[in-house]
Amino acid sequence: MTSLALALLLANPAAAQTQAQMNADAGAAWKRADATMTAQWKRTYARMKGRERTGDGFAYAAALLNAQRAWLKFRDAHCLIAAAEFHGGSLQPMARAQCLAAITDERTRQLKGLMWQR
Numbered sequence: 001m002t003s004l005a006l007a008l009l010l011a012n013p014a015a016a017q018t019q020a021q022m023n024a025d026a027g028a029a030w031k032r033a034d035a036t037m038t039a040q041w042k043r044t045y046a047r048m049k050g051r052e053r054t055g056d057g058f059a060y061a062a063a064l065l066n067a068q069r070a071w072l073k074f075r076d077a078h079c080l081i082a083a084a085e086f087h088g089g090s091l092q093p094m095a096r097a098q099c100l101a102a103i104t105d106e107r108t109r110q111l112k113g114l115m116w117q118r
Contacts, residue, residue, distance in 0.1 A: 022094050023090070023093040023094045026093070027097045029101045030097040030100040030101040030104065033101040036104075036105075036108055037104050037105075037111065041068065041111055043111075043115065044064065044111040044114050044115055045061060045065070047114070047115055048061040048064045049061045075100065075103050075104070075107070080096070
């Protein structure tokens with residue numbers, strides 16, 4: 001811990017959190033990110049279903065579903081590896097949840113980007 005961080009904690013002991021609290025906060029952030037992504041997924045999937053009605057013959061919704069399933073596998077494996085540095089330690093849940101939140105936020109942006117119109 002840096003001397004600045006230690007000084008801040010000593011000046012405001014209420015600001016100190018336990019690792020369990022930090023793990024819980026990171027988990028809550030991931031749940032919020034996942035809920036936001038799920039809502040965006042529903043909007044984007046509905047848009048892709050609508051695109052199929054244009055008659056161009058492309059299965060937009062099926063392609064999106066396949067991409068999302070692959071992304072979920074990637075997300076889980078990637079964050080497992082990202083948190084492996086702390087395997088078996090009290091930081092592992094926080095590191096995994098932070099990874100899941102960050103990568104889920106990025107996926108939400110990607111899904112929003114697919115909401116194009118002709």
